[in-house]
Amino acid sequence: MSKQEKDSTGDIFKVRLNKLEALREAGIDPYRGNCEQLHSSSEAKSHYSEGEENSPTVKVAGRIVVMRLMGKAAFVKILDRDGRMQLYFKRDEVGEEEYKFFKKLDIGDFIGAEGQLFKTKTEEITVRVKKFTLVSKSLRPLPEKFHGLKDSEQIYRQRYLDLIGNMDSRERFIKRSKIISSIRRFLDKQNFLEVETPMLQAEAGGAAARPFTTHFNALDCDFYLRIALELHLKRLLVGGIDRVYELGRIFRNEGLSRKHNPEFTMLEVYQAYTDYRGMMKLIRDMIQTICDEVLGTTEIERYDGEKIELGGEWKEAKYKDLVIEATGDVDWFALSKEEKLKKCEELKIEVNPALEDFEITSNVFEKIIEPGLIQPTFVTHLPKELCPLAKITEGDDSTIDVFELCINGQEIAPAYSEQNDPLVQRQMFEAQAGEEVQNIDNDFLLALEHGMPPAGGMGVGIDRLVILLTGAASIRDTILFPSLRPTT
RNA sequence: GGGUCGGUAGCUCAACGGUAGAGCAGUGGCCUUUUAAGCCAUUGGUUCAGGGUUCGAAUCCCUGCCGGCCUACCA
Known part of the structure; x- marks a missing residue:
């Protein structure tokens, strides 16, 4: 099958494999690269000071989770241990060739990026990227960006996607x-x-x-x-x-x-x-x-x-007092086992009649008292x-x-x-x-x-x-x- | 273990007996401050699996698998 035909299958995994192959042909192995994470997202943000000329250069790294391409510029969000951080890629800042390379990146890829901090017009602290590196490629799509992962089974089995x-x-x-x-x-x-x-x-x-x-x-x-x-x-x-x-x-x-x-x-x-x-x-x-x-x-x-x-x-309360209070008008502890079982029926507590006396009481506690102790x-x-x-x-x-x-x-x-x-x-x-x-x-x-x-x-x-x-x-x-x- | 609800595209969800769809993601374009970005075009399905009913099943029935909730077991 030619690359063209594979692309037309729409299978994301195959498309990504092709991208990986193309990178390797161009002499880039994304699994061999690395970068320096000088700042986590929140550390980077804390370095911001009003006025871009005052802001230092930061080096951040993480997984791309959002990409918004607008022709010759783009906003990207990466996720690291402290959360999300926005990056701004501009063709005129990173260079034409680099920008072309950037556009081929996928949501899910890991990158390192460095640049000065600035605030967008909606006041979000953002890195104006000067240099960046692809350090690991993702071959699978991420869950839907707005709703996240909802399927409880998949949340448990693939916790990384939930996270x-x-x-x-x-x-x-x-x-x-x-x-x-x-x-x-x-x-x-x-x-x-x-x-x-x-x-x-x-x-x-x-x-x-x-x-x-x-x-x-x-x-x-x-x-x-x-x-x-x-x-x-x-x-x-x-x-x-x-x-x-x-x-x-x-x-x-x-x-x-x-x-x-x-x-x-x-x-x-x-x-x-x-x-x-x-x-x-x-x-x-x-x-x-x-x-x-x-x-x-x-x-x-x-x-x-x-x-x-x-x-x-x-609060402090004696077990016996709580039981007596919950079982109402009679002295629970004076009742015979049969009377206790009958009372349980009245209170709609399912009890195995083979249980010992204290176990019946324990059932009452666990089923009608404990759930109320908020x-x-x-x-x-x-x-x-x-x-x-x-x-x-x-x-x-x-x-x-x-x-x-x-x-x-x-x-x-x-x-x-x-x-x-x-x-x-x-x-x-x-x-x-x-x-x-x-x-x-x-x-x-x-x-x-x-x-x-x-x-x-x-x-x-x-x-x-x-x-x-x-x-x-x-x-x-x-x-x-x-x-x-x-x-x- | 029992009851009950669910499983449809990579993800979030429609369609509930009559041609399987949308949004996101993907692909091809346009777009130099976006905030679930936007616009145009477009790919993608063994509808969990296997049986059955029916002219026709994602849809109804049975069995199984996996999960949620309730319940049972449970210091």
């Missing part, structure tokens, strides 16, 4: 990274030590979730991907690292939803010589510091327009069955010293006064394990028997925190590459 076309998505992910670095700064400043513990574990403990299984060839035994960070971090408390945290990925082999991704990022923090009340202050300070450093406001607007205020003191609320005094790793409340052996911080209708962070009595801990494990006694983490109990200082501990689901702080509609909008079924 090029959808600036709100791009900004959300930048915000995620800034939130995480803000968290690290906050904890480091208070002398917490960041550590890394095993992701591959012979027994996946610290939570009640189904783990992913893998095989460890060298040891010839099945291993699990971790489902929590807790048990290793507490071993470090035993080891004398009395302020410790880990921020990393954990894996739970469970359903996918708007609020769940099988691999997600967890922060767990342990501080000795404090308790769950100390954790309250820590998490509030931490979130308010993020608001200050990253968002510049404590007021969040959700995707549906509802406002969340994160400033000031936060403003930050510390829910305290949870029933002991829900958290086998925490201390029993003094003077009330039915509850534990714990809070669950709920914001945006989701659990953002649970925190405990950590159980450090090795004998009580063993009992709790045994009661929970029932028949499956072999699953008890004896190595962890051995560590506890050596003595663990009193401590407050906390887990923060980072993805959900990012959902909250960015007003995202789904966890998939906060994870660059969410889990999807592979395409064959």
Whole structure:
């Protein structure tokens, strides 16, 4: 097929391949060139000073995302890490031959450009290009320039296209990274030590979730991907690292939803010589510091327009009081199991009748109370069955010293006064394990028997925190590459 | 796993039983400050896949694949 015939097919990829071939014939290999990026787009813009003669020369680089050719001059927008920047190409400035070459560039190509800054008549700071270089060629078309990429599947599978076309998505992910670095700064400043513990574990403990299984060839035994960070971090408390945290990925082999991704990022923090009340202050300070450093406001607007205020003191409420309030006229906790089930029916809460009493109550909490906790609320005094790793409340052996911080209708962070009595801990494990006694983490109990200082501990689901702080509609909008079924 | 909605040009979307279209992108022209630039011309389709109903299917039915939402599972 001749070049002419290929061109007439209209297939963009083939047309671009031909352009690439033509460049190479002319002695230009766009994948061999490079350029200097002295300024990012926003750095360049910050160098502008009124009056073009005062403005310095800048060297910028990025991907062409918009091209507006007007005969002998053109406006182009490039995208770099800081966003978009406009370039102005004029035949009389870059030279006739160069301008001819420029006109053959495509949207999607990477270029480097240098020139003086000026303001257009609509006040946009723009580079008046003097010299430019093609440094990488794009062979595929970009998504539509105005609407961007809309197809959710393609957004997830080809996130790079989403990041090029959808600036709100791009900004959300930048915000995620800034939130995480803000968290690290906050904890480091208070002398917490960041550590890394095993992701591959012979027994996946610290939570009640189904783990992913893998095989460890060298040891010839099945291993699990971790489902929590807790048990290793507490071993470090035993080891004398009395302020410790880990921020990393954990894996739970469970359903996918708007609020769940099988691999997600967890922060767990342990501080000795404090308790769950100390954790309250820590998490509030931490979130308010993020608001200050990253968002510049404590007021969040959700995707549906509802406002969340994160400033000031936060509400506190006892679990039991919330349940009684939500279930109305009767004392929920005085009801028999049958009466509870009946009440659930009245309240239109689907409950599996085989569940234990406290599980039915937990269902009520998760289905009608938690979704209503939009403003930050510390829910305290949870029933002991829900958290086998925490201390029993003094003077009330039915509850534990714990809070669950709920914001945006989701659990953002649970925190405990950590159980450090090795004998009580063993009992709790045994009661929970029932028949499956072999699953008890004896190595962890051995560590506890050596003595663990009193401590407050906390887990923060980072993805959900990012959902909250960015007003995202789904966890998939906060994870660059969410889990999807592979395409064959 | 169940329910439900969707999959049409590279992208954003029309057409909803009667010849598959538009805008953007692309290609060829015009245009020396544009802002989703504009103007003229023009290329581009196994309508997700496979069956069925029908004179005729993108459209109706069935099965499958992929995804969204809801739900289930879920410390």
